[in-house]
Amino acid sequence: MSATAELGAAVLGCGSIGPLHAEALAGVEGAHLVAVADTRPERAHSLAGRYGVTACSNVDELLALPEVDLVCVCTPSGTHGELGNQVARAGKHVVLEKPVDVSLEAADGVIAACAAEGVVLSVISQHRFDAGVIALKEALRRGDLGPVVLAEARAWWYRAQSYYDSDIWRGTAALDGGALMNQGVHLVDLLIHLLGPVSSVYARGKTAAHKMECEDLALVSIEFESGVLGNLCVTTASYPGAPETLAVTGSSATVVLEAGSVLSWQTDESSSYDLDPGPRGAGPSAASAAAGSRNLAVTAHRAQLQDVVDAIREGRPPTVTGADGRKALELVRAAYDSFCSGQPVRIGLEKAAG
Numbered sequence: 001m002s003a004t005a006e007l008g009a010a011v012l013g014c015g016s017i018g019p020l021h022a023e024a025l026a027g028v029e030g031a032h033l034v035a036v037a038d039t040r041p042e043r044a045h046s047l048a049g050r051y052g053v054t055a056c057s058n059v060d061e062l063l064a065l066p067e068v069d070l071v072c073v074c075t076p077s078g079t080h081g082e083l084g085n086q087v088a089r090a091g092k093h094v095v096l097e098k099p100v101d102v103s104l105e106a107a108d109g110v111i112a113a114c115a116a117e118g119v120v121l122s123v124i125s126q127h128r129f130d131a132g133v134i135a136l137k138e139a140l141r142r143g144d145l146g147p148v149v150l151a152e153a154r155a156w157w158y159r160a161q162s163y164y165d166s167d168i169w170r171g172t173a174a175l176d177g178g179a180l181m182n183q184g185v186h187l188v189d190l191l192i193h194l195l196g197p198v199s200s201v202y203a204r205g206k207t208a209a210h211k212m213e214c215e216d217l218a219l220v221s222i223e224f225e226s227g228v229l230g231n232l233c234v235t236t237a238s239y240p241g242a243p244e245t246l247a248v249t250g251s252s253a254t255v256v257l258e259a260g261s262v263l264s265w266q267t268d269e270s271s272s273y274d275l276d277p278g279p280r281g282a283g284p285s286a287a288s289a290a291a292g293s294r295n296l297a298v299t300a301h302r303a304q305l306q307d308v309v310d311a312i313r314e315g316r317p318p319t320v321t322g323a324d325g326r327k328a329l330e331l332v333r334a335a336y337d338s339f340c341s342g343q344p345v346r347i348g349l350e351k352a353a354g
């Protein structure tokens with residue numbers, strides 16, 4: 001493939017999020033959708049029909065297509081590592097939906113396979129591309145907040161029991177995890193992205209309001225290596241749900257993001273950040289997120305997939321790497337260990353490559 005050739009992209013898993021990848025890819029420069037696959041053939045045929053591309057009924061059929069250069073893995077979370085491994089071994093680039101997998105062993109396996117095959121691996125964390133997150137990251141880099149002391153992230157979301165009953169993998173330890181692994185991992189990745197490596201967590205979790213194997217409520221107290229303290233509260237049991245928030249405060253400023261947009265930006269010089277249409281306009285509106293089951297905008301996925309395609313063409317790592325996905329998973333797994341032991345759990349004692 002030449003540096004200027006269009007990449008052939010494929011979507012593996014045509015359930016809820018797979019079609020959004022297909023829609024996002026339609027607006028990505030340098031790549032176009034060529035095939036989709038699902039073990040439920042009617043889902044693959046329906047999505048393929050919409051875009052006029054090839055429908056496959058399993059991963060082997062998909063990987064046998066020479067026109068496929070890149071595969072977006074949109075299957076249940078506990079299958080990401082193994083399927084990503086197969087994609088890499090076929091010499092194709094890999095995008096894994098979040099989380100990278102539910103097990104660190106599976107995450108390490110796919111990271112190693114991509115490195116060995118020389119293919120790009122990215123894990124979806126689309127909210128890194130929200131305008132408010134980009135503005136806050138830049139402000140932290142410049143030191144605008146002064147020494148940071150505290151970060152607090154909150155997702156009071158709602159999922160009806162019918163969501164967990166809609167498929168056998170949902171809410172299970174082997175294939176999904178609970179509110180922290182599935183929904184909370186977005187905020188976990190953002191906290192690490194903004195505030196750096198984590199040294200320990202102390203967490204409590206419970207299944208408060210649903211019939212499911214894993215937690216629908218998690219409280220995680222975080223200590224970053226920098227000494228900053230953080231707090232994360234995630235639930236899918238909060239009716240009717242609210243847009244998620246992420247706040248960072250330091251000795252010179254306090255910034256609060258809501259659903260990826262700047263809600264308030266208070267500094268010692270001005271009471272409020274200039275809330276121009278950039279930061280507020282680019283994220284989903286509070287109204288669209290208010291139900292707590294965000295009506296997912298395609299924009300952020302499209303931005304991340306564009307970054308992945310650019311990374312492949314420019315021979316650089318993508319903005320969100322496999323190692324980034326592993327760091328978020330490592331925090332979630334440590335929190336799960338803390339749920340069980342009732343003790344703080346140290347993180348990062350063995351660092352993964354990749």
Ligand SMILES: NC(=O)c1ccc[n+]([C@@H]2O[C@H](COP(=O)([O-])OP(=O)(O)OC[C@H]3O[C@@H](n4cnc5c(N)ncnc54)[C@H](O)[C@@H]3O)[C@@H](O)[C@H]2O)c1
Binds near residue numbers: 016059
């Ligand atoms: N980034 C986000 O905001 C976001 C939002 C929703 C879901 N997700 C993630 O996307 C993944 C899928 O979630 P979903 O809600 O779309 O699930 P889903 O159950 O709606 O869809 C998954 C699809 O994968 C298919 N599938 C399962 N195993 C397969 C295999 N081996 N080969 C081919 N197809 C297979 C299923 O038949 C199903 O159609 C999860 O990891 C989830 O965490 C991310």
